Amino acid sequence: MNRTKASRLLQQLIFVGPSTLFFALIMIIPFLLGLYYSFTNWNGVSSQVQWVGLDNFITIFTNDTKFRDAFWFTTRFTVLGVLLTNVLGFFLAYLLTKPLKTRNVLRTLFFMPNVIGGLLLGFIWQFIFVKSFAAIGDLTNLAFFNLPWLGTKGTAFWAIVIVFVWQTAGYLMVIYISSLNNVPKDILEAAEIDGASRGQILRSIIIPLVMPAVTVCLFLAISWSFKMFDLNLSLTKGGPFGSTESVAMNIYYEAFTNNRLGLGTAKAVIFFVVVAIITSLQVRFTKRKEVEA
Amino acid sequence: MDTVRKYRAGTFVTEIIMIIAALIFLIPFYFLFVNSVKTFGDLLRDSAAWPSAMEWGNYARAWTTINFTAAFWNSVIVTVASNLLLALISSMTAYQLVRRDSRFNRLLFALFVAAMVIPFQSIMIPLVKVTAAIGLTNSLPGLIVCYLGFGVPLSVFLFHGFTKSIPLEIEEAATVDGSSPYGVFFRIVFPLMKPMFVTVIILNTLWIWNDYLLPSLILSSEHLRTIPIATFALFGQYTKQWDLALPALVLGILPIILFFLLMQKYIIEGITSGAVKG
Numbered sequence: 007m008n009r010t011k012a013s014r015l016l017q018q019l020i021f022v023g024p025s026t027l028f029f030a031l032i033m034i035i036p037f038l039l040g041l042y043y044s045f046t047n048w049n050g051v052s053s054q055v056q057w058v059g060l061d062n063f064i065t066i067f068t069n070d071t072k073f074r075d076a077f078w079f080t081t082r083f084t085v086l087g088v089l090l091t092n093v094l095g096f097f098l099a100y101l102l103t104k105p106l107k108t109r110n111v112l113r114t115l116f117f118m119p120n121v122i123g124g125l126l127l128g129f130i131w132q133f134i135f136v137k138s139f140a141a142i143g144d145l146t147n148l149a150f151f152n153l154p155w156l157g158t159k160g161t162a163f164w165a166i167v168i169v170f171v172w173q174t175a176g177y178l179m180v181i182y183i184s185s186l187n188n189v190p191k192d193i194l195e196a197a198e199i200d201g202a203s204r205g206q207i208l209r210s211i212i213i214p215l216v217m218p219a220v221t222v223c224l225f226l227a228i229s230w231s232f233k234m235f236d237l238n239l240s241l242t243k244g245g246p247f248g249s250t251e252s253v254a255m256n257i258y259y260e261a262f263t264n265n266r267l268g269l270g271t272a273k274a275v276i277f278f279v280v281v282a283i284i285t286s287l288q289v290r291f292t293k294r295k296e297v298e299a
Numbered sequence: 300m301d302t303v304r305k306y307r308a309g310t311f312v313t314e315i316i317m318i319i320a321a322l323i324f325l326i327p328f329y330f331l332f333v334n335s336v337k338t339f340g341d342l343l344r345d346s347a348a349w350p351s352a353m354e355w356g357n358y359a360r361a362w363t364t365i366n367f368t369a370a371f372w373n374s375v376i377v378t379v380a381s382n383l384l385l386a387l388i389s390s391m392t393a394y395q396l397v398r399r400d401s402r403f404n405r406l407l408f409a410l411f412v413a414a415m416v417i418p419f420q421s422i423m424i425p426l427v428k429v430t431a432a433i434g435l436t437n438s439l440p441g442l443i444v445c446y447l448g449f450g451v452p453l454s455v456f457l458f459h460g461f462t463k464s465i466p467l468e469i470e471e472a473a474t475v476d477g478s479s480p481y482g483v484f485f486r487i488v489f490p491l492m493k494p495m496f497v498t499v500i501i502l503n504t505l506w507i508w509n510d511y512l513l514p515s516l517i518l519s520s521e522h523l524r525t526i527p528i529a530t531f532a533l534f535g536q537y538t539k540q541w542d543l544a545l546p547a548l549v550l551g552i553l554p555i556i557l558f559f560l561l562m563q564k565y566i567i568e569g570i571t572s573g574a575v576k577g
Contacts, residue, residue, distance in 0.1 A: 017481075018399065020391070021391040021392060021394065022395050022407065024388045024391075024392075025388040025389055025391075025451045026392070026407065028444060028448040029410075029414070031433070032429075032449060033449065033452070034410075036422040036425040036426040036428075036429050037417060037421070039425035039428070101317055102317070104313055106317065108317070112318070113567070114560075114563055116324060117559075117563075118325075118559065121555050121556065121559040121566075122509070122555060123510070123555075124509070125509070125511040125527045125530065126526075126527065126530060126551050129534060129544065130331055130548055133330065133334070133346075133541060133544070137343075137541070138334075141345055141347035141348075142347060172327075177570065181571060181574045184571040226574065236512065240534070257420050258423075258512075261423075271425065274424060277420060278421035281421070285416045
C-alpha cells in the first residue's frame with residue numbers, strides 16, 4: 007500500500023514537476039514580486055527598496071500624461087485595428103471559399119506576412135513608407151503616397167494600423183475559412199433554391215453561423231493589438247513626439263530607460279488588470295456564443 | 300460552401316480581382332528584394348525601378364555585419380530546444396492533470412489557464428531580477444528556461460483538451476497487459492497525441508523564432524544574439540544605410556518564410572485547431 011502511494015507520488019512529480027517548476031519560477035514568482043514592487047520606489051540601482059504605499063498609482067493617475075496618452079493611443083489603435091483586420095480577414099475568407107482555381111496559392115500569399123515577426127516587419131515597412139511610397143507617388147501622382155507617413159502624428163497612427171492589418175488579416179482569414187467551410191451545404195442549397203439573394207444568404211445564414219469564429223478572431227486581434235510592442239518599436243519608435251507610444255512601450259521605457267522600476271511595475275499591474283478584464287469579458291462572450299452554435 | 304456554386308463568369312471576375320489584390324498585398328516584398336541588390340545611389344534615385352546592376356556584395360556585407368551565421372544558429376538552438384522540451388513536459392503534465400483528477404491538479408490547471416491572461420510586459424521587470432538572481436541571464440539555456448516557463452500554460456491547455464478526447468479503454472487494456480504508467484504514456488498516449496504536437500510546435504515556433512523582447516532582456520553578449528536582436532542592433536548602429544539594412548532584413552525573414560512554405564499545410568491546420576481550442 008505504501009509503495010503504491012510512493013510510486014504515485016513519484017509519477018506525479020515526474021509528470022507535473024518540471025513544467026510546474028519552470029512556470030512558478032518564470033511566471034508566478036515575477037508576477038507576485040511585481041505586485042510587491044508596484045508599492046515601492048525600487049530603482050534597480052540602490053539596494054534600499056522602500057515601501058511607498060499607493061504613491062506610484064497616485065502618480066500614474068494624477069501626474070503622468072505620457073502614460074495616459076499611451077493608453078489612449080493603444081485604445082484607439084485596438085478599436086480600429088481589430089475592426090479593420092477582422093473585416094478584411096472575413097472578406098478574404100469569404101471570397102477564397104468560392105471555387106477559385108488559384109485559391110490555395112492566394113490563401114498562402116495572404117497568410118505569408120504573418121509568419122514574419124513584428125520587429126522585422128516594422129523595419130521593412132519603415133523603408134516602404136519612407137522610400138517606396140515616395141517612388142510610387144512620383145509614378146502615380148497620387149497624394150496618398152506623398153504624405154509624410156512616419157513624420158506626422160496623424161499619419162504615423164495610420165501607418166501602424168496599415169501594417170498591423172496587413173500582418174494579421176491573413177491569420178484571421180485562415181480561421182474564418184475553416185469556419186465558413188463548416189457551414190452546412192444543404193442549408194445554403196435550400197436557401198438558393200428558395201430564391202434568396204447572395205446578400206441575404208451572407209447576412210441571414212453565413213454570418214450567424216460563423217459567430218463563434220468571429221469571437222475567437224476578435225479575442226486574438228484584441229490581445230495582439232493591446233499588447234503591441236515590437237511593431238511600433240521598429241516602425242516609429244513611439245514617435246513622432248511619443249504619439250504612437252503603446253502602453254507596453256511606455257512600461258518598458260519607464261523601467262529600463264528611466265530606471266524607475268517601481269513606477270514601471272505599478273504601470274505593469276494596471277496593464278495586467280485591464281488586459282484581464284477585457285479578456286475575461288471576451289471569454290464570457292465566447293462561451294455564450296458556443297452554446298448557440 | 301464551395302460545391303454549392305459552380306465556376307461561373309462571376310467567379311472568374313472574383314478570381315481576377317483576388318489575384319490583383321494579392322499582388323498589391325505582396326508589393327512590400329517586391330520593394331524589399333529589389334532594393335536589397337541596389338547600390339546606395341541607385342536605391343536613392345528610384346526605389347521602384349528594377350536594379351540597373353545586381354549588387355550581390357550587399358548581402359556579403361550584411362551577412363558579416365550582423366554575423367548572420369551565429370544569429371541564425373542561436374535562433375535555431377533556442378527555437379528547437381525550447382520546442383522539444385516544451386512539447387515533452389507540457390504533454391506529460393496535461394496527461395497527468397487529466398488522468399489524476401486530484402484537487403491539487405485541478406487547482407494547478409486553473410492556475411495555468413489563468414496565467415494565459417498575463418501579458419508578458421506585466422511581469423518582464425521583476426523577471427529580469429529573478430533571472431539575474433538564479434543565473435539565467437546572458438545564456439541560451441537561460442533563455443530556453445524562460446521560454447519553458449512562458450510556454451507551459453498554453454501548451455498544457457492545448458494538450459489537456461486533446462487528452463480528454465483519448466479513450467481510456469486503450470490505456471486500461473495496456474495496464475492489464477502489464478504496462479507501467481510510464482509505458483502507457485510513452486508507448487500509447489504519446490503517439491496518439493501527434494496532431495496536437497504539430498499544433499503546439501507550430502504555434503510555439505512562430506512565437507519563439509520571432510520574439511524580440513524576451514531575448515533582448517535576457518541576452519547581452521554579441522555572440523549570443525538571435526536574428527531579431529541582431530537586426531535591431533544593426534538598425535541602431537547604421538541608421539538609413541538601406542543598402543546594408545535591406546539585405547539583412549531579407550536574410551532575417553528568409554528562414555521563416557522557407558519554413559512556412561515547406562510546412563504550410565501543417566501551419567494552417569495547426570492555427571485552425573489552436574484557435575478553435577484556444
